[in-house]
Amino acid sequence: MASNVLGGELASCSTDPMTGYYRNGCCDTGPGDLGVHTVCARVTAEFLAFSKAAGNDLSTPQPHFPGLQPGDQWCLCAPRWQEAFEAGMAPDVVLEATHMGTLEWCSLDDLRAHAVAAPEA
Numbered sequence: 001m002a003s004n005v006l007g008g009e010l011a012s013c014s015t016d017p018m019t020g021y022y023r024n025g026c027c028d029t030g031p032g033d034l035g036v037h038t039v040c041a042r043v044t045a046e047f048l049a050f051s052k053a054a055g056n057d058l059s060t061p062q063p064h065f066p067g068l069q070p071g072d073q074w075c076l077c078a079p080r081w082q083e084a085f086e087a088g089m090a091p092d093v094v095l096e097a098t099h100m101g102t103l104e105w106c107s108l109d110d111l112r113a114h115a116v117a118a119p120e121a
Contacts, residue, residue, distance in 0.1 A: 002026070002028050002099055003100040004096050004098055004099065004100060005100055005103055007100075010026055010028060010097065010099055010100075011094070011097040011118060012025045012026055013025060013027050013040035013073050013074070013094065014040075014072065014074060014075075017065075017068065019073065019075045021035070021037040027039065027099045028099060029101050036077055036078040036104075036105065037075040037076065037078075038075065038077075038098060038099035038102040039075065039076040039093060039102050040073055040075060040093060040095075040097035041073065041074055041075075041081060041091040041093055041094075042072070042073050042091055042093070042094065042116055043068050043070060043072055043074055043076075046089055047091040050087065050089040051080065051084070054080075054083070056080065058074065073094060078101070078102045078105035078106055079105050081093070081102075081105075082106050085110055085114075090110075090114050091114070092114050092116040093111050093114045093116065094115075094117075095111060095112070095115050096118055
């Protein structure tokens with residue numbers, strides 16, 4: 001079982017919308033995940049605008065992708081979260097659902113500074 005950045009078992013990030021590199025609701029990763037989709041982010045309007053301006057439009061619906069709305073949780077690429085953090089636009093993070101591999105790109109202190117509680121199931 002995969003571990004989260006706190007050292008515990010990786011929790012689910014979102015099944016509505018369905019997220020994750022493997023589209024199983026978890027921010028798990030593997031050899032084919034070149035984008036490193038490991039950060040369970042709770043997106044904001046500001047982050048979605050930042051991401052779109054950076055060339056990654058996460059808010060416009062596409063075939064097989066509903067488009068994200070503020071408040072949605074999504075497995076975000078760790079390098080993209082770090083880029084947003086450095087620009088002062090990082091979305092909140094659910095640490096329990098953020099894969100340990102994220103720590104290769106982002107510091108735990110920075111992630112903790114943006115931590116939010118996972119919603120009750």
